[in-house]
Amino acid sequence: MPSSASPAVSVTTPATALRATRRRELPPRLAYLHAGAVIGIALFASATPSPLYEVYRAEWGFSTFMLTVVYALYALGVLTALLLVGRISDEVGRRPVLLASLSALLVATGLFLAADGLGWLIAARTLQGLATGAALGAASAALLELHPRRDPDSAGLANGVFSAGGMASGALIAALLVQYAPAPERLPYVVLLVLFGVLLAGAAAMPEPVADRRPLRIQPQRPSVPPAIRRRFLLAGLGVLSSWSIGGIFLSLGPSLVAHLLETDNHLSGGIAMTALAGSGAVAQVLFHRAAPWRAASLGSIALAGGMAVIVAAISSDVAWLFFVGAVVAGMGFGVAFLGGLRQLMAVVPDHHRAEVMSAFYVVAYAALSVPALLAGLVVRSWGQVTTFQVFGAAVFVLALVVAVEAWRTRPGAEAPVVAA
Template sequence: MNRTLPMPVAHALAAFIIGLGLFAAVTPSPLYQAYSTAWQFSPLTLTLVYATYAVGVLATLLLAGSISDRVGRRPVLLVALAGLMASTVLFVFASSVTSLFVARGLQGLATGAAISAAGAALLDLHPRRDPGSAGLSNAVASSAGIALGVLIASVLVQFGWLPLALPYLVQLALLLIAFAGVIWMPEPVTRERGIRWRVQTPRVPAAVRGPFLLAALTVISSWSLGGLFFSLGPALGAALLDSSSAVLSGLGIVALAASATLSQLVLRRTATWLGALVGSAALAVGVALIVVATAADSGAIFLVGSVVSGVGFGIGFLSGLRALVGAIPAEHRASVMSAYYTVAYLALSLPAVLAGLSVGPLGLERTFEVFGAVVVLVALATVVVAWRARPVPVALTGATTET
């Protein structure tokens, strides 16, 4: 009797785990206002809690992100999912700020292991080993995980029973499903014998560095905006939409992530260089609109800017990731994906932490204007790099090459 999942199901499971990692990352965001009210902590404390998560993710990616290339995807995923379940239980029973620090730190460590192994497994387990489709699955799962995580948590906080526990109980149920699936997942990696533990720092082979640069720039511009939204989005949404509702406060994040997901599905066949170019340009326009919204105190412009930014986020992130995934040698998948996610989570966390520290001296609106301008500059730089990566006609032969 065959006790392993069919390849299409296993591929979908890997995508589900990636989405679940982002789902878990954003679930606490709509709850922070309630935590702050209950335990009377400052915005600086909230920023430090988020920083603890980011440090955990980056520590795992930098020190052990490529280990699944040697020991296999399944063992790493099982340990990572167990860690995520343990952190979720800590969130359910959190009774102080200290509990949040411990839960967020453990969640970060587990997330780093989960996303690197699942990102590599996504291509290993694709029925046709198609890098383009695997990149699409990764990007859509990430954007959908963010959108659903914020939406479900916001609704449950606003209307649910036990609002500080119910979002995590939903998350725990999803993690249990993923854990059970990994038990039956086929192992695509031949485990090395006599493995000795050593630091597994990510490495990008020379042949992959061109696609890696484009992918890194697209993820820096898109995920840094995501970090700003996780840090400032609920407060900015509440101020511009003039509401204290958890659902309305999170509407900007949902609009960003939902439009990103839709753009990835609709524009998935766009050439990678063109998608990176158009996506980065749209991201710059969308962020500029949000900056205008903060100056004009306009909730409508804020939501339009969130949607436009989301379209740019989605297609830019997808195109850069597709260009990278198609160039990675099989034996370096986890290592390169760990390097990629290290860049991604630095982009997600560093602006969020710095923005959180800047709100006190600068104010909410001014902080977003300053950091939004930086995102626009990175997006415009990505437009230039994407243009240079376009297919170039070769003289006389009429052939084309891609850089």
């Protein structure tokens, strides 16, 4: 009798546990939205400190150059994470990487909350960058794998809208809280703690889309793209290079420039400027997501160049309303150019290289975001903010036109030279 009871226990218990585990998993559609929310909230958090930089600078007495260094440390942290662990979720799974990175984002937010000097700010921003880099590669790959129809176009659109929408809402909501809410140096981070806590709970219940997992290996990696998709990656890289380069300048110097143009110390002005850029980018992606990817990258870059020219003209002539018009035009170009390249890339990424390729994509993005901001910080003391923005704005204008031409040359049937492997 005992011998017949034992097998019953050994068979029933694992089955019951498996059913319980499945009951705790997020439904597929909710898991898909959760992956997009990780991208959006991570970029929301990246923009949250922006309205506070001038407050920190006035309170703690550091220079404008150090302000841009603090900003650039975030982007360098993202790059470091992408290079060290960019492909790790292809090996160990999306869920473990999301759990670890969201936990680190909670710690980074706690550091912001406790910050009382420049050293705390540097530590918080660097950890935030490292955690965001790990989260973006895993979440972007999961977004395609968890899509109800596994549709790369829809997943690419969602990625772009969550990215731009996160940056826009982060800057605007943080500016509102800093300007009008109590405890302006604390409350924005309390909001982030709640958001990341919800995301962490969701990640714990997320189904794991990677079936073939391998042992953990953490080692330096160079960005790698399979040879078969390098032409598509080139187009995606061109789109993000032109579009995100303007974001770095806006996030680091935009708030103080807008305050100068409007002759105000209201922190909301900088948040509105960032929302005009990134928010119009999110809207444009929804409106023009059916355009051919090469056409979107080319025409979007032309719009980006035109918007940048208007912004530079507004700064040169001290016309505030023109600055916001230029930001909307540039933002629409930024959104369409970014989405065009991303859609084409997501359609061809091999299953076992998704996180690796998306990490390489974000390496290009964050290099475009950080390098111009850091260079601007080096020269802003001697050139001044207006001249610095004019010079770097002109550089973005030229870069966007180059990208527009190169994207056009990748159109179907064109005899386009491709960057060699």
